[in-house]
Amino acid sequence: MKTSQGVTRITNGRLIDGTGAAPIGNAVVILKDGKILYAGAAAGAPIVPSDATHVDARGGTILPGLVEAHFHPTYFNVAELADLDVKYPVEFVTILASVNAKLALECGYTAARSGGSLHNIDVWLKKAIEEDLIPGPRLAASGREICGAGGLMDWNPEHMKLGMEGLILLINGPEEGRKAVRKLVKDGAEWIKTYPTGDAAAPDSADHHTLCMTFEEMAAVVSEAHNFRRKVTGHCRANQGIKNALRAGFDCLEHGTFMDSEALDLLLTRDVPVVPALYFELASIERGPGFGMPQAVVDGHKETLEGGAESARMILKAGGRLGMGGDYGFAWNPHGDYAKELTFFVNYVGLTPLEVLTCATKTGAEIMGRGHEIGTVEPGKLADLLIVDGDVLADISLLEDRSRFLAVMQGGVIKAGRLA
Numbered sequence: 103m104k105t106s107q108g109v110t111r112i113t114n115g116r117l118i119d120g121t122g123a124a125p126i127g128n129a130v131v132i133l134k135d136g137k138i139l140y141a142g143a144a145a146g147a148p149i150v151p152s153d154a155t156h157v158d159a160r161g162g163t164i165l166p167g168l169v170e171a172h173f174h175p176t177y178f179n180v181a182e183l184a185d186l187d188v189k190y191p192v193e194f195v196t197i198l199a200s201v202n203a204k205l206a207l208e209c210g211y212t213a214a215r216s217g218g219s220l221h222n223i224d225v226w227l228k229k230a231i232e233e234d235l236i237p238g239p240r241l242a243a244s245g246r247e248i249c250g251a252g253g254l255m256d257w258n259p260e261h262m263k264l265g266m267e268g269l270i271l272l273i274n275g276p277e278e279g280r281k282a283v284r285k286l287v288k289d290g291a292e293w294i295k296t297y298p299t300g301d302a303a304a305p306d307s308a309d310h311h312t313l314c315m316t317f318e319e320m321a322a323v324v325s326e327a328h329n330f331r332r333k334v335t336g337h338c339r340a341n342q343g344i345k346n347a348l349r350a351g352f353d354c355l356e357h358g359t360f361m362d363s364e365a366l367d368l369l370l371t372r373d374v375p376v377v378p379a380l381y382f383e384l385a386s387i388e389r390g391p392g393f394g395m396p397q398a399v400v401d402g403h404k405e406t407l408e409g410g411a412e413s414a415r416m417i418l419k420a421g422g423r424l425g426m427g428g429d430y431g432f433a434w435n436p437h438g439d440y441a442k443e444l445t446f447f448v449n450y451v452g453l454t455p456l457e458v459l460t461c462a463t464k465t466g467a468e469i470m471g472r473g474h475e476i477g478t479v480e481p482g483k484l485a486d487l488l489i490v491d492g493d494v495l496a497d498i499s500l501l502e503d504r505s506r507f508l509a510v511m512q513g514g515v516i517k518a519g520r521l522a
């Protein structure tokens with residue numbers, strides 16, 4: 103991805119650097135050749151050359167570009183399981199993924215970690231973004247997702263002939279888990295996404311207290327993935343599934359919904375980050391019935407919402423790490439609403455705006471394995487920045503309103519916003 107050339111000076115803004123440090127009023131950020139040279143008080147800023155580019159933050163907020171830590175660019179208006187398999191051909195899904203990637207960047211998300219992909223599209227989407235063929239977040243790519251046969255992604259009866267081949271590699275036993283990982287590695291996946299547990303979406307056959315992969319299958323997936331230096335994450339709601347995943351060596355947990363103190367201890371011992379993706383639950387409760395969601399499923403989402411909020415508070419209070427990502431791409435939780443997750447964590451879960459922004463920037467970059475390059479506004483890092491017209495700490499929902507963005511920058515290049 104191309105970076106800006108020469109020196110850029112950003113002034114007249116309040117800096118939130120993403121580390122969790124207190125904001126700096128009247129800050130100056132200086133960029134050189136796409137990287138951050140200085141970020142701090144105006145008084146200490148170095149002199150810039152007379153031909154430097156000047157960006158006026160107009161009294162607004164300067165912060166790191168946001169990181170969507172559970173991104174499904176290939177999911178689009180999903181209302182039932184079949185929509186993740188037979189709804190569109192690969193040709194159209196590829197185009198949709200490119201549209202969603204552009205939208206995410208325009209929404210201030212300069213980086214994203216894929217949470218699973220139809221048809222291995224995310225690997226190639228990442229390449230197209232990195233080569234500046236299309237706009238989008240810097241991606242960490244997952245491939246198709248691994249699930250135990252009969253599990254959360256395989257509960258439709260046989261006569262429906264829904265193989266889920268577009269999205270899922272179904273496994274029976276550890277050896278098939280190893281085989282699935284080898285296939286994903288060969289095709290370029292950086293993250294191996296799995297389904298260790300069930301979900302409220304399938305209450306009859308795989309509810310959110312159910313396990314969908316055995317410990318032996320999970321351990322085999324992890325050992326094979328780590329052999330190839332790939333990372334493993336999984337859809338983990340049930341308490342026992344969370345413990346199995348942590349004992350098997352998972353690198354991240356998606357959701358981490360129902361956790362007891364033993365699960366928390368296992369999590370903290372290995373400092374494994376969790377991406378709760380919780381606004382999805384509220385969206386399911388509020389809008390799911392309009393898309394035909396049965397009441398039993400809505401009730402399951404209510405239990406998931408409460409359990410997930412409790413676990414998220416517990417994790418952060420105990421010193422654990424949370425990423426902000428929202429599983430967008432469902433009919434009731436569409437692409438473009440990404441920042442609703444952040445507002446939700448302030449208003450419903452009770453985190454402070456500064457805590458949420460640290461989760462949405464620094465921790466997101468760490469989950470991607472790129473914490474040394476992006477995620478905070480510090481010297482030496484890539485200038486992936488968001489400049490917002492207004493005080494984001496006073497009203498975090500400003501991040502939901504793209505019309506308030508002055509600039510969305512990647513490597514110092516303004517890609518979106520009013521100054522683009």
Ligand SMILES: [Zn+2]
Nearest residue numbers: 172174217429
């Ligand atoms: Zn997901």
